[in-house]
Amino acid sequence: MMYRKFPKIALALMVFIFLSGHLFAQVGSDPVIVVAPYDPTISDAFKINENPKIVDTAKYSHKLSYSLSPKLIKTNFELEPIKVAKMGPETISKLYSSFVKLGIGTLTTPYGEVYYNNLRSSKYSYGLHYKHLSSLGQIENYANSSFSDNEASIYGRKYIKKNTLSGGIDYKRNVVHYYGYQPDNYVFDLGDDEIKQRYSLIGTEVKYSNSLVDTVSMNNTYKLKYYNLADSYDASENNFLLNASFFRYFKFMKSIPKQVVGLDVDFDYFSNKNSFASENSSIFRLFPFVGVNMNDYRFTVGLNNIIQSDTISKIRFVPVIDISVNLVKNILIAYAGYDGNVQHNSLRKLSDENPFINTMLPLRDTYNKSKIYGGFKGAASSTLSFNVSGSTAKVENMPLFINDYSNVLLNKFTVVYDTMDVINVKGEVAYAGEKLGFVLSGNYFQYTPLHELKAWHKPNYEIKLSADYKIQNKIIVKADLLAYGTAYAKLIDVKGIAVAEKINGYVDGNLSIDYRYTKKLSVFVEFNNIASAKYNKWYNYPTRRFSLLAGVTYSFL
Template identity: 30%
Template sequence: MKIKFLIFIITIATGLSFINAQERKNDTIDDQVVNVVKPYTPTISDAFKIKDTPKLSDSNIVKKKEVKYNIFSIPVASTFTPAKGKAANVDKAKPVKLYDNYASLGVGTYTTILGEVYLNHELSSTENVGGYFSHHSSQGGIDNVFLDDNFSKTGLNAHYSQKLRDFSWKVDGGVDLMTYNWYGLPEGYEDQASDIDPRHSFNSFYIGGKLKFDDAIIKDGSVRFRRFGDDQDSGENRFVAKTNFAIPVQGEEINTEFYVDYIGGSFDESYFGGDEINYGNVTFGLSPSYQMKQDDLTVSLGVRLVYLNDTEFSDNKFFIYPNFEASYRLVDEILIAYGGIKGDLQQNSYYQFASENPFVSPTLLIAPTDQRYNGFIGLKGKLSNNVSYNIKGSYYSEDNKPLYRLNTVRNFSFGSGAEDYYYGNSFGIVYDDVTTFSVGGELNIDVNRNFTLGLKGEYFGYNTDTQAEAWNLPDVTGSIFMDVQITEQWFAGASAYFVGERKDLFELEGSLTGDSIMEMITLESYFDANAHLGYKINDQLSIFAKVNNILNQDYQRYLNFPVQGFQALAGATYQFDF
């Protein structure tokens, strides 16, 4: 093709030369005749190929010029519309609907009724009002009990709260009503049952409030007043006010707690008759503390100062207690060592004793307990993300520690005019200086939201000053609990606790010689197992069943006071919003 192209070019050039020769005849220059002897006929050997990449003969290095390509962009209206992307479908759990209110009702053996109602209503974005009602009662029916053993507990509470710009506050008030029986007759005194009306009741009214500041020296504060009494003309008033604030000192903060605790009350007479029992005192407490952190070490240094004014005996005392605590991370969250030593003046009350042991007699002497020190040391941490543990040992000393002890049987006072709690069926309070050594541990397993398991156990050793034993205090305690979400509808749980041996004193009023008959009695340890099962019908309604004392253990929590055997209860819970 290239040879044909060259022949074509030469032919055209020859033609142009011939035309030009014809035109020159008109020039002023003399004509010249060119005779072509032989036309040029090129051969293949006369054609040559130009090399694509010639070599430069110049010895200088020539830099190749960079070539840049660009275009002139002109905006145009595009009619192209890309299709919208669509996310892949992901299975999501249905969000759980949370309700502000619920009502629950259950009935069971021993004619047991259990009911609860909780209400909460949001008046505005900053205001809430609500209330709580609870009732638990049983008509009794414990085997081999010769007195009525029914009981009833009812509570009612109402509250109002508001959240403002710089602080929030809450007020609440309520009443509690409790009815029990001194049904624990000693063996051999069944014939006296017809002379006894064991029923007694307690009543309580309280009102209080709380304040919490967001950014202020004073962090929070609270006040609480409670009036507690019974149907035996006993009464008690208690008022407690507390506040926490931070004192700035050279760029650091000293956290401080201040409180005022007043208590005053009376009983008609002592257990062996006589004058009215009056008691009352007021305490003022101040607890400054400073916390410092350095790497894995955290130390809290403080002191607790308490001033006691006994209003009945016009006696004043001042106490200084240690308030020290420290912790050190030995291995991140896996192993944390901690320890400390603390102390406090603990205010005792008739309300506290009756709530813990409702079989006390209305003849108590109420006095505070001086916990001189409570030293403790332990290890805690996580074995994994789902398993945590805590091992702790303690040694503490308490002066004037209250102990429950069975009241003396006043057999010479039986009959007309005898009180219904004279028959060895009530408890009194004795005080003693007690030192206690304890060691225990707990393990919590939280596999996921559907399964939790916890275990706890503790051993106690007591040393008393004047009393023969630390009455009604166990040497060993243990507990276990478990909660399981079986399916979306089914849920279940179980719990069990073990209480070791306790000791009490049975004392019979002396004969004419004045000598009393006393016998120390050891209460056997007991194991109580419980379980529950529930089914969620829908988001609002669920049904449940509970069984307590599954092994039907015939044990005594306190001397002469056996508990109910196997118990079963079934009911329903309904959640709702207004």
């Protein structure tokens, strides 16, 4: 460290000695003149940041004096009369009392329909309706398949204070032919009259009921119905139905908003005759029930008391329970229940389902012994609704259509009855928009018969789509799509053993277009079986393929 400081010390001593020598030299009095250029300098300026202030020490005050000279100015206000408000005309659409629809189609198919109704009235309403549809078209290689449908009705309604009296008379005449065989396969030939069947039905109904639901007093409905059905083979059926319904709202418990107590009474009587026998049967039903509505929870409990009378009498008691829960307000509802009932398989019911029956067939009551169901329903929006459910049921005496082997042509059907378990899953979606609307529904069935090999002529599923679309309220397009699953027919082989003959499923579609030329006049065209599909709904009964129907509609009066 000392060696590093030595040079610094030596340098300091040399400077000191040098300065000392100069100092000593100035002690003398000799003048020294230094010649050098002039270098003027100015010191730095500093800004004063304070503003000057004027302090006025003299103070004085000046008093103001003034006076007001009031002057009245005249003002005028004139009222303008307001125009009286006028009520606009009521926007009630004009009604036409009459409506006619006429058309003609391929396969020589005339069509006509007429409606007549009275105009608006707060006292009564009445009207009539008539419809005709027939066709002379034939199906290749099969017997005469022409048909004719006619129906007419007169109806009326009278408003009596808080009640309504209504009634009507109906008439139907339907003609078909048992065309389910191929004449070339037989050595004999039957005339058209020998395979012709005509159903004639006349009926009437009278009903008396409350016009609106009364939440204070008793609500009543009384109904009386009668019909007579006859065919070309001396078979006939008479039916009387008497129905009365009563219900009233109560408030037994303050915590529960609504409770309803009711009673339904039915008496259904049938009298059947044919060329070989006659029989009478009846069903009496007494159904008391109680319903409770607790905001999001609803349930109904009742007991079906049923008395069946034909050759013997039977008494049945079937509980009925229905429960629903509003899971999401006005959007999703869950429901479940248990019920059962008895229904008579009348000649009218069976012939409506299958017009190619032998009308001398056994008629029995179907007993829906127990049915358990559950599902969900609701609305996804104001235009879209849905319903999905499933059920399982035990059914006694379910009617199944089979070919009648007492007829050598096998072109008629009879029924066999069997007990079976039925599982059903179904769903439905409906949309109702301004222009587009549709309903899509589907059913899946699983049948387990007790004695028969199959549930004859019962498809395992069915899907239906119905839609309509409006184009500027001038053109309306409608479409229907149907799809049915596999079914089976019962045949007897050469050994006398029953075998199941498969009936393939099918898809069918229809399309119609309606052009409204004016509010009174429109034209339409309908396309049936647009894919020209070939299929059998009943064994050995092929349906017609593509056909077209066109015509006009007109409203008047």
